Amino acid sequence: MNRKSLAAAVTAVLAVTLAGSSCAAGTPSGSSTECVPVVDATSGRKTDRCLPLAPSADRVDLAKPVFSRPTVITNPLHPSTKVQQVIYGGQVDGKPFRTEFTLLPDAKTIELDGRKVPVRTLQYMALSDGRIVELALDWFAQADDGSVWYLGEDVFNYDDGVVADTEGTWLAGKTGPAAMIMPAEPKAGDVYRPENAPGIVFEEVTVKAVDRTVPGPYGPVRGAITVNELHMDGTRENKVFAPGYGEFSTGSPGGDLEAVSLAVPTDATPGPVPAGLTSLARAVRAAHTGAADDAAARRADAAWDAYRASDRVPALLVRQMDRDLDALTAAVKERDAQAARGAVLRVAQNQLDLHLRYEPLAAVEAARMSLWARQSAIDAGAKDAGAVAGDVTSLELTWDRARGSAPEAQAERVDALLRDLRAAADREDTTTAARTALRLEAALGAGG
Secondary structure, three states: OOOOOOOOOOOOEEOOOOOOOEOOOOOOOOOOOOOOEEEOOOOOOEEEEEOOOOOHHHEOOOOOOOOOOOOOOOOOOOOOOOOOEEEEEEEEOOEEEEEEEEEOOOOEEEEEOOEEEEEEEEEEEEEEOOEEEEEEEEEEEEOOOOOEEEEEEEEEEEEOOEEEEOOOOEEEOOOEOOEEEEOOOOOOOOEEEEEEEOOOEEEEEEEEEEEEEEEEOOEEEEEEEEEEEEEOOOOEEEEEEEOOOEEEEEEOOOOOEEEEEEEEOOOOOOOOOOHHHHHHHHHHHHHHHOOOOHHHHHHHHHHHHHHHHHOOOOHHHHHHHHHHHHHHHHHHHOOOHHHHHHHHHHHHHHHHHHHOOOOOHHHHHHHHHHHHHHHHHHHHHOOOHHHHHHHHHHHHHHHHHHHHHOOHHHHHHHHHHHHHHHHHHHOOOHHHHHHHHHHHHHHHOOOO
16 A cells, blocks of 8 residues: 655655575575565566565564454554545655545445455545546454554556556455554564555565654654555565554655645644635636636735745645646746646645645535536646546546535536536547536536
């Protein structure tokens, strides 16, 4: 399960090239006697080398979990049912990267060792340059001892708005065993496997330190742990998990980075939306709805400077908004319409994230729906069929989270328009898609 702080002192990606230790010849000194073959990252084929596994005696995930109340997940380092949504930001492969990790209302059971285990579903929606690149539906359950177990995921990887493959999909009880993703009370030296279907998915984690304090979105977060994760291809990376967030960061500011921007309700605060944030929303929407010209970019930039001076903003969101506004200004100056469309979309996404601190998640999700409907119309007007396909996917995935909060009559109308929009996108009929997207935005109502 790949989830990518600005805290370089506690996070770094460690690429490890394994020496050619043959499985037939034994495993590296001090490791487990088990051989899990290294999988070549390029070809996906197993090699004759073994991963340098930790000694089996250090593993804390070997006992069979007992699930009596599995959907009540209270482990502070994996608060899957306490946190409604976590927003991650950063960059991957040199492109802006964001993730929306959201608890879904789904009721699902997974058959494991002859019994049905109810699980909670979290939706992992990853966007590169503001556009959908991956969806994963992750299934978690808490054992009676307080440990949290990963029971599988459905993965969909996208290319130009269309599903390219489902690599990484697995299901406990069929593909492999249930996998511990967080011990009840992790200690330094503990070893466990969050994914344990070698050749399909595999991760082995070693806890390096506990009771750490890390810089959070709105101040220090105490009680975090740092771990080192061994992957199927032999690479390693350090991660941070923190109370109130779960997975907190992966990577480093100078390279690939996926880190918490903010979470709700962890970072929510009572009170009205600040006037400066309302002004920023107005300026950003004007830039997104109309022509993203030099005047609109300047107004959005000025509104951002005013808001940032008047309210606390997480450091990562400051960095991202600065980056995306600079990209918008540059694209407008260079008359690069496609780059401007992408930059103003990312600016709008950042702006809506800031509302999570002050507004209910349902209100922000409704605004995201309106944003994606507008984006669909914009991309359809530009005859960008691939972008429209991705926009519709983003609409559908956001709707999976938002539908339960909408009045039923409105929900039925949105359902119908989404079906029509999907059909137009599948036909690459951008003219119909543009008209349908505008009708959808009207059905959703003002917002965003």
